[in-house]
Amino acid sequence: MAKRKGMEVSIAIAEAASMCNVDVVSAYPITPQTHVVEHLADIVADGELDAEFIPVESEHAAMSACVGAAAAGARTFTATASQGLALMHEILFIASSLRTPIVMVVANRALSAPINIWNDHSDVMTERDVGWIQIFAENGQEAADLVVQAFRFGEDKRVLLPVMVHFDGFVVSHVVEPIEMLTHAEVKTFLPDYAPQQKLDIDAPISMGPVGIPAVYTEAKMAGEAVLRDAYGPIVECLDDFGKRFGRTYKPVETYRREDADILLVTMGGISETAMTWVDRARAAGEKVGLVRFRLWRPLPDKDFKEAVKGARVLAVVDRHFSPGGPGGPVAQEIKYILYGQKGAPSIVEFVAGLGGRDVGFADFDNMYKKAKAVLGGATVPPFEIVQVRGGHHGEA
Amino acid sequence: MEKLNVFAARLLPREDFVAQGHRACQGCAEVLAMRLVHKALGRNTIVASATGCMEIITSPYPETAWKVPWIHVAFENSASVISGVEAGYKALMRKGRYPKRKINFVAYGGDGATMDIGLQWLSGAVERGHDMIYVCYDNEAYMNTGIQRSSATPFGASTTTSPAGKVSIGQTTQKKNMPEIMAAHHIPYVATINPSYPFDLFEKVRKAAATPGPAYLHAFSACPTGWRMAPEKAVQIGRVAVETGVFPLYEVENGRYRITLETPQLRPMRDYLKPQGRFRHLSEDLIDEIEKRVHREYRELAAKVRVTNEEDRDGTRQG
Ligand SMILES: Cc1ncc(C[n+]2csc(CCOP(=O)(O)OP(=O)(O)O)c2C)c(N)n1
Ligand code: SF4
Numbered sequence: 205m206a207k208r209k210g211m212e213v214s215i216a217i218a219e220a221a222s223m224c225n226v227d228v229v230s231a232y233p234i235t236p237q238t239h240v241v242e243h244l245a246d247i248v249a250d251g252e253l254d255a256e257f258i259p260v261e262s263e264h265a266a267m268s269a270c271v272g273a274a275a276a277g278a279r280t281f282t283a284t285a286s287q288g289l290a291l292m293h294e295i296l297f298i299a300s301s302l303r304t305p306i307v308m309v310v311a312n313r314a315l316s317a318p319i320n321i322w323n324d325h326s327d328v329m330t331e332r333d334v335g336w337i338q339i340f341a342e343n344g345q346e347a348a349d350l351v352v353q354a355f356r357f358g359e360d361k362r363v364l365l366p367v368m369v370h371f372d373g374f375v376v377s378h379v380v381e382p383i384e385m386l387t388h389a390e391v392k393t394f395l396p397d398y399a400p401q402q403k404l405d406i407d408a409p410i411s412m413g414p415v416g417i418p419a420v421y422t423e424a425k426m427a428g429e430a431v432l433r434d435a436y437g438p439i440v441e442c443l444d445d446f447g448k449r450f451g452r453t454y455k456p457v458e459t460y461r462r463e464d465a466d467i468l469l470v471t472m473g474g475i476s477e478t479a480m481t482w483v484d485r486a487r488a489a490g491e492k493v494g495l496v497r498f499r500l501w502r503p504l505p506d507k508d509f510k511e512a513v514k515g516a517r518v519l520a521v522v523d524r525h526f527s528p529g530g531p532g533g534p535v536a537q538e539i540k541y542i543l544y545g546q547k548g549a550p551s552i553v554e555f556v557a558g559l560g561g562r563d564v565g566f567a568d569f570d571n572m573y574k575k576a577k578a579v580l581g582g583a584t585v586p587p588f589e590i591v592q593v594r595g596g597h598h599g600e601a
Numbered sequence: 602m603e604k605l606n607v608f609a610a611r612l613l614p615r616e617d618f619v620a621q622g623h624r625a626c627q628g629c630a631e632v633l634a635m636r637l638v639h640k641a642l643g644r645n646t647i648v649a650s651a652t653g654c655m656e657i658i659t660s661p662y663p664e665t666a667w668k669v670p671w672i673h674v675a676f677e678n679s680a681s682v683i684s685g686v687e688a689g690y691k692a693l694m695r696k697g698r699y700p701k702r703k704i705n706f707v708a709y710g711g712d713g714a715t716m717d718i719g720l721q722w723l724s725g726a727v728e729r730g731h732d733m734i735y736v737c738y739d740n741e742a743y744m745n746t747g748i749q750r751s752s753a754t755p756f757g758a759s760t761t762t763s764p765a766g767k768v769s770i771g772q773t774t775q776k777k778n779m780p781e782i783m784a785a786h787h788i789p790y791v792a793t794i795n796p797s798y799p800f801d802l803f804e805k806v807r808k809a810a811a812t813p814g815p816a817y818l819h820a821f822s823a824c825p826t827g828w829r830m831a832p833e834k835a836v837q838i839g840r841v842a843v844e845t846g847v848f849p850l851y852e853v854e855n856g857r858y859r860i861t862l863e864t865p866q867l868r869p870m871r872d873y874l875k876p877q878g879r880f881r882h883l884s885e886d887l888i889d890e891i892e893k894r895v896h897r898e899y900r901e902l903a904a905k906v907r908v909t910n911e912e913d914r915d916g917t918r919q920g
């Protein structure tokens with residue numbers, strides 16, 4: 205096994221994709237994803253990776269070309285963020301429906317307007333229904349590891365679905381971090397060659413993407429739903445096997461110091477690292493608090509989550525996006541779906557924090573925890589609260 | 602000559618790759634053009650389709666009219682999709698996972714898919730130099746969604762979103778010159794084709810296939826339904842379009858212009874406009890105006906051919 209080496213997370217991600225021996229990279233630049241694709245372009249230009257790099261004219265074209273390449277039977281990789289992901293929206297549904305196991309890393313960034321290049325989860329959370337596997341990395345090590353695993357479970361012939369690997373823009377993407385890269389030999393034994401079940405081949409012509417009339421559309425959608433839900437098994441198998449081989453174990457739902465906790469924070473992505481440090485501090489001060497995070501977001505690991513929060517009395521959910529005029533933050537809503545009607549289910553306190561790159565620090569966790577603790581004591585709170593708003597909720601100066 | 606050309610079509614290869622039994626309207630010359638294009642391209646072809654009539658009528662699941670590999674993704678992006686297929690094949694052939702052989706990578710779209718919503722995708726794909734052929738089947742409106750105007754709809758034509766009315770003449774703008782836009786990309790091959798001239802079409806499709814890099818074909822595609830004319834007139838109107846100068850048959854090969862079917866004396870515009878209901882409302886004055894414009898554009902094209910010929914003569918054009 206290789207040594208840990210200080211490297212920029214984006215570079216590590218590009219090298220991980222390169223080790224997977226991808227055949228086609230098709231991408232369009234957008235901050236904070238640029239270093240990933242620039243580095244891949246370098247790797248291809250230096251002949252270290254035998255791949256076609258398609259410098260497309262937009263993200264919509266990037267995803268379209270990815271679908272074409274994957275349909276031809278090529279291992280295909282791309283990267284985007286924010287406006288780019290939104291521009292791909294139309295084709296994301298089609299990529300999953302056509303069962304093209306593309307791997308895409310998303311350097312999560314806020315959506316306009318106002319235009320903002322910094323991190324939150326508005327880009328990913330508005331793409332929940334596109335039928336992709338979606339998984340979150342909290343740091344560079346995880347991102348590099350998950351890219352390799354994404355190819356394996358995405359291309360698994362029981363799955364054959366595209367995968368998004370999410371990692372936070374700037375706070376993860378641009379950080380230099382000690383990372384232990386797998387070696388080529390390790391990746392080779394872990395990740396078999398891509399063996400497409402169907403492809404655009406002149407020796408065995410097929411038609412892909414036909415018209416689905418009402419008599420068949422429901423069945424087609426049901427098939428997509430079944431395969432995505434059933435992907436859970438192969439995903440977990442892959443995560444476990446990775447853990448056994450390389451000693452870094454990933455779970456669909458991760459927990460931190462949850463034993464005997466009355467209150468659990470729920471976070472996703474990079475702020476989880478700050479949250480864990482905060483939990484350590486709170487624990488040291490005698491607070492019975494822990495942390496739960498979704499690593500796997502689609503398919504939603506509902507059973508794991510239920511298990512993870514068993515015994516907790518209050519969940520303080522920190523969302524990085526919300527539905528304007530709607531029911532608050534998406535993660536909290538999905539947790540309610542998971543726990544609804546369950547006897548003795550914990551109370552849920554919902555926060556929206558860290559929008560457009562606003563730092564979420566210890567003081568913020570202190571505040572949110574204080575409110576969760578009040579709920580534990582029987583207080584009622586608003587249905588959800590956007591925290592960190594200067595001048596109050598209506599922006600009064 | 603005219604008769605010979607029509608009947609000699611029987612001399613073309615028998616094998617079709619767009620099968621019978623598709624759902625096109627009677628007399629659809631768009632599907633005729635597409636059938637001929639694929640007759641010419643043959644078996645070693647992979648196709649990316651845009652959304653539109655030609656996609657809908659050939660692929661009602663579980664049936665398909667396609668005997669070659671075919672993929673439909675969305676309305677605007679068939680050029681990007683085929684660029685991905687081509688890149689995938691390039692990599693996989695290099696790595697020995699496909700046998701090395703010549704494959705035609707073909708994308709197509711209607712005039713709406715090509716000239717309006719998908720212009721950027723097409724421009725990007727050909728600018729990147731992929732080895733691909735793009736075919737625009739131009740029936741001069743969004744037929745699949747019910748005859749709405751596009752930037753290919755000719756001046757004066759009535760459509761459902763540029764209807765002729767008490768104070769409207771129908772489409773008030775001039776048709777976008779798409780082959781010229783493609784020629785301005787300096788790609789190796791651009792040509793106009795017309796299913797009413799199958800031999801000319803065959804020659805150009807084969808040239809496009811033999812050209813390394815991107816090629817663009819713009820197909821005249823009479824649509825009896827949208828043009829409000831008798832289905833049995835579709836092939837004939839294609840010939841009148843050439844004879845009146847409305848749709849000149851030409852090619853641009855590495856920047857060299859050549860008219861492939863000379864029409865020394867252009868037929869009167871009325872012969873083209875009168876059989877079509879979409880032009881029924883036009884006044885004689887407007888018809889004269891249209892004729893003048895068509896003649897002027899034809900002269901502009903002829904001038905480009907003259908420049909090519911002069912350059913060839915005096916050797917000022919290199920390569
Ligand atoms: C993004 C998007 N916008 C609009 C449509 C609706 N639509 C489907 S086909 C079509 C028109 C097709 O016109 P054209 O490309 O000229 O092809 P034709 O049907 O005339 O052959 C439209 C507007 C769509 N499918 N996708
Ligand atoms: S509407 Fe026109 S183009 Fe479409 S199938 Fe019918 S005749 Fe052909």
Ligand SMILES: [Mg+2]
Nearest residue numbers: 711712742744
């Ligand atoms: Mg059309």
